[in-house]
Structures are given as structure tokens and as C-alpha cells.
Amino acid sequence: MKNILFITHNLKGGGIQKITLDTARYYSKNGYNVNILTFEKGLDFNIDFTCQHSTLSLVNFLFKNPHLGFYYIIYKLILRYLFPDSEPLWQAPIYKKMLINFLKDKEEFEAIFINGSRSMNRLYSLNLPNMVFSLHLPCRYALKDNIYYNYIFKKIFSNVKVFTVSNFILQPILNKAKRLNVDIKAIETIYNPCDKINFNLKGNESIDISEPFILAVGRLCSQKRFDLLIDAYKQSNIKTKLVILGEGNQRENLEKQISQLHLSDQILLKGFDCNPYKWMKKCQFFVLSSDIEGFVLVINEALACGAPVIATDCGPVTEILVGKLKNGIVPKGDVTALSSKIIEYSERPIYPDNDSVDKLSFASITKSQLMLAKK
Known part of the structure; x- marks a missing residue:
């Protein structure tokens, strides 16, 4: 062997x-x-x-x-x-x-x-x-x-x-x-x-939310800019809940921000989940708000689960979100642009086709x- x-x-x-x-x-x-x-x-x-x-x-x-x-x-x-x-x-x-x-x-x-x-x-x-x-x-x-x-x-x-x-x-x-x-x-x-097949199989597991939701996944650290996402979500004024999966040293700061913005019933910090695919498969769309990334594997995982994706231009996203999917890219650090795209995808999400991740x-x-x- x-x-x-x-x-x-x-x-x-x-x-x-x-x-x-x-x-x-x-x-x-x-x-x-x-x-x-x-x-x-x-x-x-x-x-x-x-x-x-x-x-x-x-x-x-x-x-x-x-x-x-x-x-x-x-x-x-x-x-x-x-x-x-x-x-x-x-x-x-x-x-x-x-x-x-x-x-x-x-x-x-x-x-x-x-x-x-x-x-x-x-x-x-x-x-x-x-x-x-x-x-x-x-x-x-x-x-x-x-x-x-x-x-x-x-x-x-x-x-x-x-x-x-x-x-x-x-x-x-x-x-x-x-x-x-x-x-x-x-x-x-x-x-x-x-692994698109495996992701979709794991995506069949149940979650503890039945209503429509927007999803973000990542370590709760400054690089991921969940603070920016929360501000953009607030500015969008949409009613769909936002679920954030992950743990990290920014949890307390994010909880305080959510409370100050009176969004405790709307934004759910669900902690780390070793199976994020069950969330990706069921979300309305996925959002990445990072300042910088090296590959953004999580985008490919979301696409493999069939989720529309919004992502800040934080590195190699233009290598992944191509064709019609590039419409989901917004400038990094721009709360207003991210907020506008959240509103747009709440009404007209762009779904990935079957070829989006097959090369991987x-x-x-x-x-x-x-x-x-x-x-």
C-alpha cells in the first residue's frame, strides 16, 4: 500500500x-x-x-x-x-x-x-x-x-x-x-x-430553521469582516434572517454589534458546524464579506450545493465567480455596495450551473x- x-x-x-x-x-x-x-x-x-x-x-x-x-x-x-x-x-x-x-x-x-x-x-x-x-x-x-x-x-x-x-x-x-x-x-x-456529490448528500441533513435565510460561514475573525456584513444587512432593511456559522475571537464584538443594532432576532450566530453544507443547500443565497482570502474554498462549496453567491473582491474570487456568476462580486469594504447586492439577490438571485465546480x-x-x- x-x-x-x-x-x-x-x-x-x-x-x-x-x-x-x-x-x-x-x-x-x-x-x-x-x-x-x-x-x-x-x-x-x-x-x-x-x-x-x-x-x-x-x-x-x-x-x-x-x-x-x-x-x-x-x-x-x-x-x-x-x-x-x-x-x-x-x-x-x-x-x-x-x-x-x-x-x-x-x-x-x-x-x-x-x-x-x-x-x-x-x-x-x-x-x-x-x-x-x-x-x-x-x-x-x-x-x-x-x-x-x-x-x-x-x-x-x-x-x-x-x-x-x-x-x-x-x-x-x-x-x-x-x-x-x-x-x-x-x-x-x-x-x-x-466534492459536489458528497456535499449534496451532507446537504440533506436537517437544520433547526424552517424559514428562508441568508448564510455566511467562516472563522469569527477580523479578516472575515462579519462586522461589515452585519452593517450591510442592517442597511438593506430586508426581513430574511442572516445565519452566520463559525467561532472565533470576534464573537463578543459581533454579539455586541448585533445587539446595538437591535438585530438579535434577525442575525443568528450558530457557532461552528462541521457540516455547513446542510445550511448551504437550504439558504436563499450565500455571502462572503472578507477583506482578503487565498482561495475562498467556501465559495466553491456553496456553489457545489447550488447556492447563489455574493462575495467581496477579496482576492481570487474572480477566478471562481466567472460568467454570469461574476455579477455577485462587490468591492471589498464597501457597506453600501454589499447592501445593494443583498437587496438585489433577495429579489433576483443568480444560481450556479452544473459546470461551475466540476473542474475542481x-x-x-x-x-x-x-x-x-x-x-
């Missing part, structure tokens, strides 16, 4: 964590021996497939290696404040040793997929032949231009294989690599996969991933 390894920071509720599990599930169902490695405990999703899930404890590793423990304390207390965004310089040597220890008694993996910028920052220096990094958000080291950030960019991207989940993320990396003459072993865009099948996407690992 072929072995495959996925590495990500944790498996708490989030887009990278979810796509890691969804992709791992596909490999498992297709005969692979799947291993998942995280560096932090926590599990918000149901692992409903055969796999080996391991968590590497940084504390235990440093306890067994006190010289590295002292080094790590210096980083946490001093270096990270003197040198912002410098995790790839200081933490990478520790995590490299941790992963080497993990791999030494394991069978050979056909591919090792390291998902997310945090994991890439920690493990880029190991650089095994079958190792592939994936980036799901714009890379800060590609976007900032000075000697310091250029140095870190060169350290991370020299001689690695990496895919980004949108051209929006890819292009700044390519531009900077060319300008700095950085030799990236292989880099391309591979979109996140989308797991069979096609995983084939591209494996081909990159074998380059």
Missing part, C-alpha cells in the same frame, strides 16, 4: 485544516495509507476515514533537548520582537529536527504535503525530494519589499516545490522570485478540490498534486 503524509499546524476549525482532511479522506478511500501530522492538539472535525493522526509535542521535544529549549526561550522572549515575522529564521531548525525524528522510523512516503504558510515557515529547510508545500493565503514575504523580507523570501523559496491555491497568491511569488533570481524548483497553481474534482486535483511531488 502506498503511504502519504499530510502536515499542518492543527486540525481546529479553519479552511486549511478542512481541506487537509477532505483531501486525506479522498486518498484514504482510494487505497493510500494516510498519515496526518500536526504540531498542536485540537480537533474540531470528525475524522471519519482510516488514517494515523499524530501530534508532535514541542514541549516534550525541547525537554529532551535542553540546548534547543534554551534557544527557543531566547526566540520567544527576545528575537521575535527584535525581528518581526522571523519565524522561518529561528524556529525552522527546531521543527526540522522534530520532523526528522518523526520520519526516521516510518516507511517511505510517496508524497509529503505540508499545508499552510505556518508549516512551510517551519519546515522549508528539510526539503525532501517528495515534499510539497502549499500556500492558501498571500505570502507576506512576497508582498513586502525590503532587504530583510527579501532575505527571508530567498531562504524559504529556494529549491522547493510549492503550489498555491490561486493565481492571486501565485503571481506575487513568481514576480519576486524572478526579480531576486530565486530558483524555485517547481511552483504552480492547484485549486482546492470540491478530487480526481483531477489530487492527480496534479502527485505529479508535482514526483517532479
Whole structure:
């Protein structure tokens, strides 16, 4: 049986964590021996497939290696404040040793997929032949231009294989690599996969609301701009309820905002749900209000469930909402534009056709991933 390894920071509720599990599930169902490695405990999703899930404890590793423990304390207390965004310089040597220890008694993996910028920052220096990094958000080291950030960019991207989940993320990396003459072993865009059949099956589960509703899904954090969505909803003055799925550090602020706007009966913060598809399939339409995103998997999921989509122009949405669907795109940060589009879609929603997400099948996407690992 072929072995495959996925590495990500944790498996708490989030887009990278979810796509890691969804992709791992596909490999498992297709005969692979799947291993998942995280560096932090926590599990918000149901692992409903055969796999080996391991968590590497940084504390235990440093306890067994006190010289590295002292080094790590210096980083946490001093270096990270003197040198912002410098995790790839200081933490990478520790995590490299941790992963080497993990791999030494394991069978050979056909591919090792390291998902997310945090994991890439920690493990880029190991650089095994079958190792592939994936980036799901714009890379800060590609976007900032000075000697310091250029140095870190060169350290991370020299001689690695990496895919980004949108051209929006890819292009700044390519531009900077060319300008700095950085030799990236292989880099391309591979979109996140989308299982339309499975989503629709899960969409048949019942929900605890029977009346029409608008839906938004995501971590309750500042990036997602649910505060903007709430203001736009208020301005629209529509009577259809707004359901928001997710948890995060902005919950208290959003609850206060909803209360101040006298919308407690209209806007429902339903918390995290590991099956958002049952909501997507039944909503009147879906709204994404983010300031910035790397791929917006949630848009494809909503489309796969047949939901009309409104989205702020927060990155790669123009790669996804094409043709008639691009009518749903509004400028980011614009409360009035979002409010007007909510009113419009309440009256005339634009539904996706069957071809909207077929190009994102797991069979096609995983084939591209494996081909990159074998380059």
C-alpha cells in the first residue's frame, strides 16, 4: 500500500485544516495509507476515514533537548520582537529536527504535503525530494519589499516545490522570485478540490430553521469582516434572517454589534458546524464579506450545493465567480455596495450551473498534486 503524509499546524476549525482532511479522506478511500501530522492538539472535525493522526509535542521535544529549549526561550522572549515575522529564521531548525525524528522510523512516503504558510515557515529547510508545500493565503514575504523580507523570501523559496491555491497568491511569488533570481524548483497553481456529490448528500441533513435565510460561514475573525456584513444587512432593511456559522475571537464584538443594532432576532450566530453544507443547500443565497482570502474554498462549496453567491473582491474570487456568476462580486469594504447586492439577490438571485465546480474534482486535483511531488 502506498503511504502519504499530510502536515499542518492543527486540525481546529479553519479552511486549511478542512481541506487537509477532505483531501486525506479522498486518498484514504482510494487505497493510500494516510498519515496526518500536526504540531498542536485540537480537533474540531470528525475524522471519519482510516488514517494515523499524530501530534508532535514541542514541549516534550525541547525537554529532551535542553540546548534547543534554551534557544527557543531566547526566540520567544527576545528575537521575535527584535525581528518581526522571523519565524522561518529561528524556529525552522527546531521543527526540522522534530520532523526528522518523526520520519526516521516510518516507511517511505510517496508524497509529503505540508499545508499552510505556518508549516512551510517551519519546515522549508528539510526539503525532501517528495515534499510539497502549499500556500492558501498571500505570502507576506512576497508582498513586502525590503532587504530583510527579501532575505527571508530567498531562504524559504529556494529549491522547493510549492503550489498555491490561486493565481492571486501565485503571481506575487513568481514576480519576486524572478526579480531576486530565486530558483524555485517547481511552483504552480492547484485549486482546492470540491466534492459536489458528497456535499449534496451532507446537504440533506436537517437544520433547526424552517424559514428562508441568508448564510455566511467562516472563522469569527477580523479578516472575515462579519462586522461589515452585519452593517450591510442592517442597511438593506430586508426581513430574511442572516445565519452566520463559525467561532472565533470576534464573537463578543459581533454579539455586541448585533445587539446595538437591535438585530438579535434577525442575525443568528450558530457557532461552528462541521457540516455547513446542510445550511448551504437550504439558504436563499450565500455571502462572503472578507477583506482578503487565498482561495475562498467556501465559495466553491456553496456553489457545489447550488447556492447563489455574493462575495467581496477579496482576492481570487474572480477566478471562481466567472460568467454570469461574476455579477455577485462587490468591492471589498464597501457597506453600501454589499447592501445593494443583498437587496438585489433577495429579489433576483443568480444560481450556479452544473459546470461551475466540476473542474475542481478530487480526481483531477489530487492527480496534479502527485505529479508535482514526483517532479
